[in-house]
Amino acid sequence: xxxxxxxxxxxxxRTKSKGHIALLLCGGGARAAYQVGVLKAIxxxxxxxxxxxxxxxxxxxxxxxxxxxxxxxxxxFHLGVKKLEWVxxxxxxxxxxxxDALGVFWHLSKGIGSGTQASYANKRAxxxxxxxxxxxxxxxxxxxxxxxxxxxxxxxxxLSVNASSYSTGDAVCFFQANRHIxxxxxxxxxxxxxxxxxxxxxxxxxxxxxxxxIHIQQDYYGDGSVHQLAPLSPPIHLGAKKIFLIGMSDISQxxxxxxxxxxxxxxxxxxxxxxxxxxxxxxxxxxxxxxxxQTMALLDKDERKKVKLRKVETFQIKPSQSFNTIAAKHYEDxxxxxxxxxxxxxxxxxxxxxxxxxxxxxxxxxxxxIELGFKDAMAxxxxxxxxxxLD
Numbered sequence: 001x002x003x004x005x006x007x008x009x010x011x012x013x014r015t016k017s018k019g020h021i022a023l024l025l026c027g028g029g030a031r032a033a034y035q036v037g038v039l040k041a042i043x044x045x046x047x048x049x050x051x052x053x054x055x056x057x058x059x060x061x062x063x064x065x066x067x068x069x070x071x072x073x074x075x076x077f078h079l080g081v082k083k084l085e086w087v088x089x090x091x092x093x094x095x096x097x098x099x100d101a102l103g104v105f106w107h108l109s110k111g112i113g114s115g116t117q118a119s120y121a122n123k124r125a126x127x128x129x130x131x132x133x134x135x136x137x138x139x140x141x142x143x144x145x146x147x148x149x150x151x152x153x154x155x156x157x158x159l160s161v162n163a164s165s166y167s168t169g170d171a172v173c174f175f176q177a178n179r180h181i182x183x184x185x186x187x188x189x190x191x192x193x194x195x196x197x198x199x200x201x202x203x204x205x206x207x208x209x210x211x212x213x214i215h216i217q218q219d220y221y222g223d224g225s226v227h228q229l230a231p232l233s234p235p236i237h238l239g240a241k242k243i244f245l246i247g248m249s250d251i252s253q254x255x256x257x258x259x260x261x262x263x264x265x266x267x268x269x270x271x272x273x274x275x276x277x278x279x280x281x282x283x284x285x286x287x288x289x290x291x292x293x294q295t296m297a298l299l300d301k302d303e304r305k306k307v308k309l310r311k312v313e314t315f316q317i318k319p320s321q322s323f324n325t326i327a328a329k330h331y332e333d334x335x336x337x338x339x340x341x342x343x344x345x346x347x348x349x350x351x352x353x354x355x356x357x358x359x360x361x362x363x364x365x366x367x368x369x370i371e372l373g374f375k376d377a378m379a380x381x382x383x384x385x386x387x388x389x390l391d
Contacts, residue, residue, distance in 0.1 A: 019157045021388060022240035023054035023070070024232070026282060027061025027225045028248035029207065029358030031323050033088045033366035035066050035246045036081070037373020038317050041381060043081045046390065052077045053388050054244065055157035058173075058234045060224035063248075064161040064204040065138070068196060071159040071176075072142055074150040087141065088370060093361045095137050097129035097211070099335035104129070125212030125220075128341070134205070138198045147196060151178055158238040161196055162224030162231075163203040166213055171227040173234040174200050184237050189230060191237055210359070231282045232289055236312055244388065246373075247318040249279040250354060286314060315387040320376050323369070327357035330365040 025035050042053065052074045059067030066084060073080030093099040098107060107130040150156040158177035165172050171189040175181070176196045184191045194200065203214035203221035213220045235243050289312060296304060296311050304310070331339075331349035338359070347353045377384060 019055045020239060020241035021054055022056035022058060022235035022238065022243045023067065024235055024243050024245045025057075025059040025063030025067050026231065026246070026248045026279070027063050027205070027207075027223060029062055030091075030361045030366060031248050031357055031369065032062035032066055033091075033369035034248065034319055034323075034373040035063065036084045036088050037370040037375070038246050038377040039066075039070075039081045039373075040085060040370065041374045041377030042384060042388070042390075043078050044378070045381075046077060048076075048078050050077050051075055051155045052080065053390060055155075056235055056238050056240050057156070057158070058160040058162070058238065059204070060162040060228065060231070061205045061207065063246075064224065065201050067159060068142060068144075068147070068161065068201060071150065071156055071196075072144070072146045074147075074156040075153065083141075085370060088366045089363055091361045091363050091366050093335055093338065093359070094133060096134045096361045097131040098133065099129075099338050101337040101340075104337040104341060125214075127206075127212040128210050131202070131206075131211045135198055135202055138201055142198070144195070144197050147176055151176065157181075159196060160191070160234045160238060161200045161204050162228060162234060163200065163206075163214075163216075163221040164224055164226040164228070166220045166222055168219070169227055171224065171229065172221065173237070175234070175238060177238060181238055186230075186233070188227065189233060191234065207358070225281070228281050230285050230288075232285045232312070232314075240312065241310065242313045242315075242387065244384075245282070245314060245316040247279075247282075247316050248323075249283070249318065250323045250357065286316070289314065313387070315384065317373075317377055317380070317384075319372060320379075321372055323357040324354050326368055326372070327354075327360050327365060330360060330362060330368075331356060333362040333364055334360055 025032070028034075046053075052070055054070070057067040057071050057074075059065070069084050069087075070077075070080045073083060098104060107127075147156070147159055151158075158175055158181055160173045160175035160177075163172050163174065164170075169188060173189070173191040174194040174196060175191055176194060183193055199214055199216055203216055204224045206212060206214055206222045208222055208226060211223075213222050215221075232243060292309060293311050296309060299307070328349050334356070342348070342356070345353075347355060349356075
């Protein structure tokens with residue numbers, strides 16, 4: 001058994017940097033606990049002092065928070081995953097947003113009151129929930145200065161956090177990277193250099209209606225999934241030739257053959273909107289990338305240079321069980337005030353809405369998602385290691 005002393009003093013393993021491999025973590029609220037289980041499986045058989053196997057990290061919403069935590073501990077992959085696992089396994093809804101009755105209904109009443117103010121008044125951001133506890137948690141847990149240190153030492157090539165601009169409608173990729181990576185601009189999407197901090201993460205995770213928008217410089221931003229038409233664009237612009245993705249779509253959404261017997265409730269509609277925001281763009285972008293790869297295979301070397309495209313490989317892990325089914329099992333763990341509010345929108349333990357699976361940050365639910373992610377990844381671990389070029 002390795003002693004505690006030797007673990008603390010060991011230097012990061014000096015393996016050849018694979019600067020072309022990226023990790024893409026999508027949004028999904030509490031569902032992002034599943035990502036931690038997949039990462040735990042990858043770290044399982046690696047030496048304790050191995051640096052992160054993904055020099056390029058890119059994330060959206062809750063996936064941006066996980067990506068940033070990995071960037072902070074890029075010099076020791078095991079430590080980064082352990083920190084993430086500890087946080088998610090000890091989570092509670094109150095650490096993400098105010099979930100007590102006074103906090104919930106006072107926040108809603110203030111939002112209603114601000115709607116009656118004059119147009120020239122400095123209005124507060126309206127939302128269902130007050131997520132100030134999340135800001136406090138991020139400030140306590142993440143030492144953002146270590147990101148730059150890891151980039152300078154070569155453990156990390158780039159970190160990007162995706163947000164949506166409410167004024168321009170652009171998908172904005174805030175990235176912190178080495179000096180060789182330059183900003184970019186495409187139709188309704190752009191990459192901006194930044195020193196990633198709590199406000200970027202709060203903006204990326206500001207689910208529309210659920211959490212308030214965030215003011216950064218001269219603009220207001222919300223969840224990065226809203227305007228994200230090309231989720232694969234950030235890692236490709238940051239130099240990725242291989243992208244490892246952890247999917248967050250619910251398998252129960254793939255079977256829509258049943259004919260509904262009544263009009264969908266407001267909660268069901270909201271759940272469908274969240275599913276679309278977080279998942280549909282990625283599926284479309286993967287299909288588009290596959291067509292580009294097929295086209296590239298038909299071109300010779302000189303023609304490939306002319307079109308300025310390159311082949312990009314992807315590997316995606318998807319959940320083998322339904323997030324909605326798991327969330328329903330833990331519904332009673334949610335704070336009473338939140339269950340009362342959800343009932344107003346027609347959401348209960350047996351409702352069709354998937355919104356509960358996004359908003360339930362209770363440790364029993366998160367722990368089960370971590371175990372599911374670990375199991376799903378271990379079932380494919382040999383293929384994963386081959387894709388990531390791990391010995």
